[in-house]
Amino acid sequence: MTAGAKERVVSLAVLGACIGSLLVGTIGDAYGRRTAIIVGDVLMAVGCILMYYSPTLLCLQIGRFVAGLGFGAEAFACNIYLAEVCPSSIRGAMIAANLACCVSGQLIALLVCIALAPDWRLMLGIAAVPAILQGLLMTFCMPETPYFLWRHDNQAEAMEVLKNSFSD
Secondary structure, three states: OOOHHHHHHHHHHHHHHHHHHHHHHHHHHHHHHHHHHHHHHHHHHHHHHHHOOOOHHHHHHHHHHHHHHHHHHHHHHHHHHHHHOOOOOOOOHHHHHHHHHHHHHHHHHHHHHHHHHOOOOHHHHHHHHHHHHHHHHHHHHOOOOHHHHHHHOHHHHHHHHHHHHHHH
16 A cells, blocks of 8 residues: 555544534434434444455545544544433543543554554454444443433433433
């Protein structure tokens, strides 16, 4: 790969993240915060799988862009989700913990990438695993936010989520 091609591959992930973070608010407002996170997970997984199997430079670049869309969407939507679902007494701590976990995850990803450096396909494709895991957990284990439910005339379910959030 030429230096310019490498620059494009890296830059397309950042461009995708910028666009993903801008678009996810619309998805979250229309379909729910949980759905926005799941969409980000799907985009991230698809992008990583595309990168892993990319037969051409163009396919690799498309995979990086799609994974970037997912990463940007998740980075934005997860904080909104936490802010809306956590009790106010722990909201700030939860968001701070989430950000600390994100940075720690980046360090772990760096170390994994160093270990997998000779196998660049595996290095890029393995990122699909946490995205798939988070998507499954969001789908089957996490409620929609009370704020979204209330705004979309589902007050009974919003109250149930609030009751369960404050039951401890």
